[in-house]
Every structure is written in C-alpha cells, then in structure tokens.
Amino acid sequence: MTAVAQVPSGPRPGSGAQQKPLPLDVEAIRADFPILSRTVRDGKRLVYLDSGATSQKPRSVLDAERWFYENVNAAPHRGAHQLAEEATGAYEEARETIARFIGARTDEVVFTRNSTESINLVAYALSNAATAKEPEFRRYAVGQGDEIVVTEMEHHANLVPWQQLCERTGATLRWLGLTDDGRLDLSDLATVVNERTTLVAVTQQSNILGTINPLGEIIARAHEVGALVLVDGAQSVPHQPVDVTELGADFLVFSGHKMLGPTGVGVLWGRYDVLDALPPFLTGGSMIEVVRMEGSTFMPPPQRFEAGVPMTAQVIGLGAAVEYLQRLGMDNVLAHEEALTAYALEKLAEIPGVTVIGPPDTVARGGAISFTVEGIHPHDVGQVLDDQGIAVRVGHHCAWPVVRRYGVPATTRATFYVHTGYDDVDALADGIRKAQQFFGVVPAEEA
Amino acid sequence: MQLEAMYQEIILDHYRNPHGRGLREPFEAEVHHVNPTCGDEVTLRVHLDGDTIADVSYEGMGCSISQASVSAMYDLVIGKSVPQALETGDHFMTLMQAKGDPSVAEKLEDELEDAVAFAGVSKYPARIKCALMSWMALKDASARALGAQS
Numbered sequence: 330m331t332a333v334a335q336v337p338s339g340p341r342p343g344s345g346a347q348q349k350p351l352p353l354d355v356e357a358i359r360a361d362f363p364i365l366s367r368t369v370r371d372g373k374r375l376v377y378l379d380s381g382a383t384s385q386k387p388r389s390v391l392d393a394e395r396w397f398y399e400n401v402n403a404a405p406h407r408g409a410h411q412l413a414e415e416a417t418g419a420y421e422e423a424r425e426t427i428a429r430f431i432g433a434r435t436d437e438v439v440f441t442r443n444s445t446e447s448i449n450l451v452a453y454a455l456s457n458a459a460t461a462k463e464p465e466f467r468r469y470a471v472g473q474g475d476e477i478v479v480t481e482m483e484h485h486a487n488l489v490p491w492q493q494l495c496e497r498t499g500a501t502l503r504w505l506g507l508t509d510d511g512r513l514d515l516s517d518l519a520t521v522v523n524e525r526t527t528l529v530a531v532t533q534q535s536n537i538l539g540t541i542n543p544l545g546e547i548i549a550r551a552h553e554v555g556a557l558v559l560v561d562g563a564q565s566v567p568h569q570p571v572d573v574t575e576l577g578a579d580f581l582v583f584s585g586h587k588m589l590g591p592t593g594v595g596v597l598w599g600r601y602d603v604l605d606a607l608p609p610f611l612t613g614g615s616m617i618e619v620v621r622m623e624g625s626t627f628m629p630p631p632q633r634f635e636a637g638v639p640m641t642a643q644v645i646g647l648g649a650a651v652e653y654l655q656r657l658g659m660d661n662v663l664a665h666e667e668a669l670t671a672y673a674l675e676k677l678a679e680i681p682g683v684t685v686i687g688p689p690d691t692v693a694r695g696g697a698i699s700f701t702v703e704g705i706h707p708h709d710v711g712q713v714l715d716d717q718g719i720a721v722r723v724g725h726h727c728a729w730p731v732v733r734r735y736g737v738p739a740t741t742r743a744t745f746y747v748h749t750g751y752d753d754v755d756a757l758a759d760g761i762r763k764a765q766q767f768f769g770v771v772p773a774e775e776a
Numbered sequence: 777m778q779l780e781a782m783y784q785e786i787i788l789d790h791y792r793n794p795h796g797r798g799l800r801e802p803f804e805a806e807v808h809h810v811n812p813t814c815g816d817e818v819t820l821r822v823h824l825d826g827d828t829i830a831d832v833s834y835e836g837m838g839c840s841i842s843q844a845s846v847s848a849m850y851d852l853v854i855g856k857s858v859p860q861a862l863e864t865g866d867h868f869m870t871l872m873q874a875k876g877d878p879s880v881a882e883k884l885e886d887e888l889e890d891a892v893a894f895a896g897v898s899k900y901p902a903r904i905k906c907a908l909m910s911w912m913a914l915k916d917a918s919a920r921a922l923g924a925q926s
Contacts, residue, residue, distance in 0.1 A: 370778070708814060708839035708906065709783075716779045724814040732815065738837045739815045767779060768788075768840075 346675035348751050349668045352661040355750035361387040361653075362748055373718030376756045381536055381564060381697050381744030382722050383586045386650070390589055393649035397642045404638045406615055420641050423648030424631075430651045431581065431598060432572035439597040439604070439631040440644055444563040445486040447582035447597035448530070450634060451559055452490040454607040455528065456497045462624075466608035469557065473499035475527040478556075480505040480513055481734055482535045482542075485727040487561040491530055500527065507734050511538040511687040518550055526556040533565035537726040537742065538687035539670070539697040541565070548577050557603065563587055567746075568666055568695055570659040579603050585643065589747075590650035594643035597634065604630035611636040654747075662747055666696035669745045669754060673698055676758040682770065683761060686735050696745035699726070702761060704770035707741040713764035714741075719756055781876075782896035782903070783840065786848075790890065791840040796850035800833035805920035809913040811905055816842050818910055822917040824925065827857050832914065841894070841903050846910035848891040858918045864888070865911045872907055874898045 359365045362385050369375050377385060397419060403412035405420040421435075428435045441447045458470035471477070477491045481504055495502045503521050506514040513531075522529055529551040534541050544560060551558045559580040565571055566581070567588035573581055580603070585594040599607075609616055609627055613636040618626040627633045654662065671691045677683050682703035688694045702710050711723035722742045725732045732739055743757055765771045799806075803821035810817045816838030823831040832850050836843065849868075853861040867887045874880035876899035885892050897907045 706839040706843075708816075708841070708903070712782070712900070712903070713779060729815065738817075767783070 344676065344679060346672050346679065348672060351665055351668055351750070353657060353665045353747055355748060358387075358657075358748045361389070363388055363391070365748060369718045369720075370716055376717075376719040376753045378743040378745065378749070378753060378757060379720045379722050380567075380587070380746035380749075381726075381742065383592070384567065384589050384746055385748070386589055386591070386646075387653050389653055390591065390646045390649045394591060394642045394646040397645045402642075405641055406632075407638075416641060419645050420639065423644045426648045426651050427596060428598075430655065431566065431596075432574050433598050434601060436629075436631055437573075437598055437601050437604065439599065439634040440639055441582075441595045441597050441634075442593055442640070443584040443586070443595035444561060444582045445490075445584075445595075447580075447595050448487055448559065448561070449490045450597055450610040451528075451580055451582075451599075451607075452494040453610040456494055457608045457610070459498060461608045463608070465606060468606040469527070469603070471498045471500050471527050474525060475500040476503050476523070476525045477501070478503050478505065478522050478526050478529040478551075480531050480542075481507045481730050482513060482538065482540065483530070483532055483728065483730075484536050484561065484563065485729070486563070487530050487532060487559075488730070491528075501525075505531075507731070510689065511535075511540050511735075512693075513540070513542055513547075515543070515546060518547065522547070522550045522554060522556065524554050526551065526554055528557045528559060530559045530561065532561040532563075533571070534562075534568065534695045534697070535687070535728075535731075536564045536697055537699050537728045537731050537740065539695045539699070540688055541569075541693040541695055543693070544576065544578070552577075564695065564697065567654075569663045573598055585647040585650065588647075588650055589653055590647035591640075591643040593640045594647050596647075599630070601630065604634070607633075609633050609636070613637050615639075657747060665747065666745050666749075667691050669749055669751070670694065670696045670698065672751060673743065673745075673754045673757070676754055677761070680758060680761055680765075682765065686732075686737065686740050696749075697742060698744070699740040699742045701737050701740055702764060702770075705764055705768050707739040709768065710741045710761065710764050713767055714757070714760040717756065717760050717763065719760050721757075778896075778899075782900060784893040784896060786890050786893040787840065787844040790844035790847040794843060794847040794850075796832060796847065796854075797835070798833055799835050800831060803831070803833065803921075804924045805917045807913050807917040807920065809909055809916070811838070811842070811909055813905070814839075816906060816909060818842070818846060818913050820846070820910065820913040820917050822914070822921045824858070824918070824921050827859075827922070829853050829856055829858060829861055829918065832917075834910070834913075836910075838909070839903075839906055841897055841906040842909050845891070845894065845907045846913075848889075848894070849910050849914060852889060852891060853914065858922060861918065862915060865915060868894070868911055869908065871895055872898050872904045 401415040403416040405417040558578040562583040566583035581598040586592040818836035820834040881895035
C-alpha cells in the first residue's frame with residue numbers, strides 16, 4: 330500500500346520546474362494519515378507543510394498506543410503480574426526496534442521527553458559530574474577553563490542548555506559561524522575546537538536553513554582533541570538514514586513527534602562507555618540500584634537516565650512510527666524529499682520578490698525551506714497561506730541567531746514529509762502569489 | 777475568504793502609511809518590547825505634558841497587524857491623559873477578547889475609532905498578541921514616564 334513508484338506527471342503549464350518521479354506513493358501514504366482527510370478554513374484541503382515543527386501521525390501509530398492502553402497497560406519494570414510483564418516486554422521491544430533503526434546497541438538508547446530534554450540530560454550530567462561523590466562519574470566533569478562549542482545554526486534547544494551549562498560551571502561557550510549561503514563556516518574549526526574543548530554540539534540538519542552539515546570533518550577534529558560530540562538529529566533522523574556507527578559521534582538526540590511518532594517521547598543515544606561514565610540527571614524510582622536513608626546507588630545505562638514511570642504508550646507508538654518509516658525505506662524518504670525540495674526551490678525562484686534563506690540548491694540540503702517575500706511580513710504571508718488551507722511555520726523557528734545573522738526579522742518556512750506531493754508545493758507557490766496580490770506588492774514584471 | 781475580515785482596508789492603510797512613526801525628542805521614558813514567539817519588536821517613547829500624553833514616538837518591525845496597531849494607537853492617545861489612554865487600552869483589550877463577536881465592536885466604535893477595525897483579529901488567537909504589543913509598550917512606558925516625573 331506504500332512505497333510504490335508514482336508515474337511521473339509533466340511540469341505544469343507555464344512553469345519550468347521539473348517534476349521527477351517521486352519514490353513514495355503520496356496518495357497511498359495520505360490514506361494512512363487520518364488528519365489529512367479533514368478540511369480547514371471553510372472546507373479547504375489541508376496542505377500540511379509544517380512537519381518540521383511536528384509531524385502528523387499514521388493510523389498504525391495511533392493504533393499502537395490504543396492497543397497498549399486497551400490490552401497491556403501497566404507500569405513497566407515494576408510488579409510481577411502478567412500485565413506488568415507484557416508492558417515491560419512491549420516497552421523493551423520498542424527500544425530494540427528504535428535502536429536497530431539507528432544502528433545502535435539497545436542499551437545505548439535512553440528514552441526522554443524530546444530532543445530538548447535529551448540535550449538537557451547531557452548538559453546537566455556534565456555539570457553534575459563536577460560534584461559527583463562517585464569518582465567514576467567525574468570523568469567528563471566540566472569546569473572553569475573548559476570550552477563548549479556550538480554553531481550559530483543551532484535550534485535554541487541545542488544552544489540555551491549549553492549557555493546555561495557554561496553559566497553553572499564557569500566554562501566558556503564558543504561557536505562556529507555561518508557563511509552567506511547558509512553553510513557552517515569551518516575556516517576556524519581548528520582554533521574554535523581545541524585542546525580546551527570538552528564537547529561540540531552541532532545539528533545534523535538545520536531546522537531553518539535546511540542545511541545538512543559536514544559532520545565527519547567536525548567530529549574528526551573534536552575527537553582529535555579529545556572532545557565529545559553531541560549531534561542534534563531532530564531534523565535529520567526523521568528525514569534521512571542515520572547510523573550511529575557511521576556517524577561516529579558520542580551522542581545523538583531526536584524527538585519522536587517529528588518522525589510520525591507521539592509527542593512526549595524522545596531519544597538520547599550515547600556511546601555506552603560514555604553513558605556509563607555519566608551521573609544521572611533526573612533521579613527517583615526505576616533508576617536506582619540500592620536506596621538507603623544515607624544514600625543511593627544507580628542502575629547502569631539506560632535505566633540510570635529513566636527515572637519514574639516512563640511514557641510507555643508513547644515509546645510503543647514511536648516503535649510503530651519507526652516500523653512505518655522502515656517499510657517506506659529511509660533512502661526513499663530522503664530521495665522523496667530531495668525531489669520535492671528541488672522542485673520547490675525552482676518554483677519559488679520563479680516568483681519575483683521571493684528570497685530563500687539557506688542553500689539555493691539540493692546539495693547537502695534537506696527539505697526545510699525558509700523564505701521571505703519582499704514587502705510582506707512573514708506572519709502576513711503565513712496568514713494568507715492559512716486562509717487557503719496551507720499550514721506553514723512563521724517566525725524565528727527557535728533559531729533567533731540565524732534570522733539575525735541573515736538580517737531578516739523572521740521567515741516563512743515550509744517543510745516536507747512522506748505525504749507531501751507536488752500538489753502541495755504548487756499550492757504553496759500559488760499561495761505566495763495570492764499573498765502578493767492581496768498586499769498589492771505584485772512585482773512589476775508579474776502585474 | 778475570511779482574510780478581508782481581518783485585514784480591513786483601514787489596517788492596511790495604517791500599515792502602508794504609519795502615523796507618528798520615528799523616534800523623537802523629548803521623551804521621559806523609552807521601552808523596548810518584543811514578542812518572543814515571533815521576534816516582532818517595538819521601541820516606544822512617551823513624552824508627557826503634566827499627565828497628558830504629548831507625544832508617542834516609535835520604531836519597530838513586525839507584521840502588518842502589529843505595525844498598524846501602533847499607528848492607530850498613536851492617533852487615539854495623543855492629547856489624552858495617561859489614565860484615559862490606559863482606559864482606551866482596556867477597551868482595545870476587550871475588543872481583542874471578543875472572539876469576533878460584532879456586538880462588542882459596535883459598542884466600542886466611538887472609543888476606539890480606527891482601532892475598531894482590528895475586531896477581525898480577535899478571531900485569530902495567534903495574532904492577538906501582535907495587535908496588543910504596542911498597547912503593552914504604551915502602558916509600560918507611560919508608567920515609567922509618570923514615575924520619572926514624581
């Protein structure tokens with residue numbers, strides 16, 4: 330029912346944009362997403378171009394959560410009754426599925442609330458390390474004289490926790506800048522990442538520019554100086570094959586809700602020997618070994634980092650989401666979005682007054698397309714698009730330094746996913762032209 | 777199309793030709809307000825003559841709703857006492873909470889003049905904060921200006 334190649338349709342009259350055959354069968358996939366059959370704003374088809382903020386969920390994910398609550402609901406890793414056993418089994422089975430999806434060992438996958446919490450977990454573990462009473466937890470302690478390196482491209486979630494870590498510990502925050510065409514400026518990599526660097530935190534795919542970063546070069550330099558590397562995969566794991574062994578980083582974080590899964594579940598993957606040397610972030614039930622009034626000892630990873638009854642149904646839902654993506658094939662997902670991105674970049678380039686903020690072609694670029702429309706504020710562009718049933722994101726996209734870097738107050742952003750088709754991109758382009766007409770800023774050559 | 781209900785011609789006029797825009801001297805207080813969810817900004821100065829608002833000058837960047845709102849506010853508050861201006865602000869807040877109810881706009885027409893055109897914005901919860909930003913800045917700046925006098 331999915332992943333069947335589509336017959337190519339020709340380019341629309343009057344447009345030079347090329348529609349290459351899409352690897353995914355958009356119509357069949359859309360039928361899997363109940364929400365895509367609803368209408369918005371007085372009966373208009375929902376054109377959902379905001380998967381970068383959160384993705385829609387296929388029926389199999391919703392069914393998995395319902396199955397859990399209706400059949401096996403119990404707290405995993407507690408109790409000896411049948412439901413508790415089955416709940417534990419389903420929870421751990423989902424962990425195996427998700428670990429295989431990223432080529433990881435099962436005991437290297439920690440469940441968190443989302444990418445933001447995964448990053449905070451690492452940041453707090455690094456400052457907790459400085460005061461840990463257990464010597465084995467002090468290996469990665471961060472303190473005065475240490476440096477944390479981020480990039481100017483990061484989502485606030487991969488910037489603010491590091492600023493805060495530096496404020497707590499007296500470490501220094503440094504960053505890699507951006508080039509005019511939306512790439513990381515690595516010209517000073519060797520000086521910014523140096524012997525004082527403790528950790529480099531970098532996104533694999535920018536949520537605002539779409540840029541896919543050359544992580545190999547950055548990770549090689551970081552490891553050369555003995556620094557850890559945390560990769561923000563919130564926008565990459567949902568959209569491209571990611572294998573932690575090939576990646577070579579020490580941590581990878583991602584969110585379930587951006588990859589067809591439920592809200593409230595995210596992942597921290599960490600190399601086992603690194604996770605094992607970190608003290609806990611949140612403490613309480615489930616993560617302890619022995620508790621006495623005088624003090625406690627902790628479980629090995631991943632349990633050490635999963636305090637409290639976990640988001641069991643959501644983890645099982647994320648397992649179902651991963652299975653859905655595996656059926657489509659992540660290579661197909663990537664190729665699908667590449668074709669849509671190439672088409673969208675051409676379509677937008679045909680509209681006078683539209684400027685794409687980010688790489689202008691599909692080389693090392695994902696499907697997040699941020700743009701400005703001359704003479705119309707991004708909010709107003711978004712409002713006119715919304716009126717036509719097109720959901721896009723407007724604003725600074727939780728990456729305020731990026732919009733500042735490119736001298737715009739905000740952007741309008743379209744993001745694609747497995748159910749996106751050329752008709753959605755056409756709707757976007759038509760919608761932008763309508764916004765130009767509505768606000769009377771149709772450039773002369775168009776009027 | 778519901779767009780016209782929100783983007784009344786009066787709003788678009790204020791957006792294209794804002795009244796009172798630019799930062800001027802003298803002033804007793806200057807504030808800078810941002811809308812952290814979208815990055816819209818306004819810098820606003822208040823100049824008082826006694827407790828009368830003699831001038832409101834401003835610079836800002838933001839969407840048509842936020843920029844038109846500050847322009848319409850400028851027309852409404854110059855020459856009013858600070859309490860009168862703040863009362864007008866309360867009326868505007870009431871309008872923004874009306875969820876598009878036309879009877880609310882009708883009742884407030886005299887007090888709000890051009891600003892009653894923002895009634896359509898109240899149907900879009902995500903945009904209400906755009907319309908309110910300048911009024912929040914005025915409230916803040918006039919309180920500081922009064923404080924500076926005493």
